[in-house]
Amino acid sequence: MAQSLFITxxxxxxxxxxxxxxxTWSLALLERMPEVAKAIAMPLSHGQLGLLDRIxxxxxxxxxxxxxxxxxxxxxxSALIPYFANIPVRTGYIGEFRWGLLNDARKLDKSLLTxxxxxxxxxxxxxxxxxxxxxxxxxxxxxxxxxxxxxxxxNLTPSEKILALCPGAEYGxxxxxxxxxxxxxxxxxxxxxxxxWLFGSDKDKAAAExxxxxxxxxxxxxxxxxxxxxxxxLLSLVDTVVTNDSGLMHVAAALDKEIIALYxxxxxxxxxxxxxxxxxxxxxxxxxxxxxxxxxLGHTRCLTDIKPGQVIDVI
Numbered sequence: 001m002a003q004s005l006f007i008t009x010x011x012x013x014x015x016x017x018x019x020x021x022x023x024t025w026s027l028a029l030l031e032r033m034p035e036v037a038k039a040i041a042m043p044l045s046h047g048q049l050g051l052l053d054r055i056x057x058x059x060x061x062x063x064x065x066x067x068x069x070x071x072x073x074x075x076x077x078s079a080l081i082p083y084f085a086n087i088p089v090r091t092g093y094i095g096e097f098r099w100g101l102l103n104d105a106r107k108l109d110k111s112l113l114t115x116x117x118x119x120x121x122x123x124x125x126x127x128x129x130x131x132x133x134x135x136x137x138x139x140x141x142x143x144x145x146x147x148x149x150x151x152x153x154x155n156l157t158p159s160e161k162i163l164a165l166c167p168g169a170e171y172g173x174x175x176x177x178x179x180x181x182x183x184x185x186x187x188x189x190x191x192x193x194x195x196x197w198l199f200g201s202d203k204d205k206a207a208a209e210x211x212x213x214x215x216x217x218x219x220x221x222x223x224x225x226x227x228x229x230x231x232x233x234l235l236s237l238v239d240t241v242v243t244n245d246s247g248l249m250h251v252a253a254a255l256d257k258e259i260i261a262l263y264x265x266x267x268x269x270x271x272x273x274x275x276x277x278x279x280x281x282x283x284x285x286x287x288x289x290x291x292x293x294x295x296x297l298g299h300t301r302c303l304t305d306i307k308p309g310q311v312i313d314v315i
Contacts, residue, residue, distance in 0.1 A: 001117040003138035006035035008124045028229035032140040058084025138254040142236045150233045161194040166243035168204030174265035179207040183214035184308035264303035
């Protein structure tokens with residue numbers, strides 16, 4: 001979603017250089033964004049204060065002579081590095097009492113900026129710009145040499161039709177469609193000559209194993225076997241993606257894939273897949289979105305009542 005901001009900045013000032021300070025895991029995505037000149041690995045993990053490390057990182061960045069910093073997180077600690085880097089313009093939402101650390105502090109109007117991507121893009125515009133802003137569609141570039149290398153590494157023979165299943169969601173079980181439902185979709189497409197590829201991290205291995213067992217192993221399981229860069233290159237080869245609301249959903253959207261995105265405890269109006277080809281399925285029950293990691297009512301009907309047949313019909 002941050003790429004929409006980068007595109008907006010480049011459209012306004014084609015000669016600007018955009019460097020991005022971001023978690024190490026995300027560098028593989030930033031390398032595929034043509035708007036980004038340099039990706040800088042954030043030395044601290046999510047939630048870690050590391051005050052001295054942030055001061056050191058900020059002072060180190062002084063030598064880059066940046067003229068503008070845009071802060072996407074709303075936390076107090078995220079504003080420390082740009083402050084100690086002496087960057088003259090530091091833009092962000094007021095957040096956690098960041099007066100002083102920010103000198104271009106914006107008040108977030110959630111009624112106008114209902115989507116995360118809109119909030120990001122608005123920070124790259126003058127504070128007098130009309131809202132909500134137009135949000136460019138993210139697009140990740142694919143290097144065919146890297147693509148061919150990952151095909152060779154996994155000894156793949158891609159077919160004409162490939163279905164990707166992304167059964168994980170880092171946030172929690174209330175965002176995960178049942179594994180046996182994914183398996184039913186897989187069986188249906190395998191019977192019609194499609195290949196089915198499973199994507200996710202080590203944490204998604206159990207779901208992938210269940211899907212594989214229910215389709216007698218007739219799918220290729222990449223969960224926990226790829227780097228993020230390799231997962232991006234492999235997803236670039238598929239036709240259709242069935243996914244929970246997850247990071248891989250946004251990657252697939254930026255690769256311009258046909259997507260069936262399944263929403264349970266989260267809100268498709270807040271973080272939708274940014275792709276005109278995406279089909280969102282959400283039941284809009286009275287109890288959702290609750291934004292909980294586990295269903296507070298114990299039934300997860302917002303997901304279990306989305307039946308495999310509905311997804312198959314959309315495909």
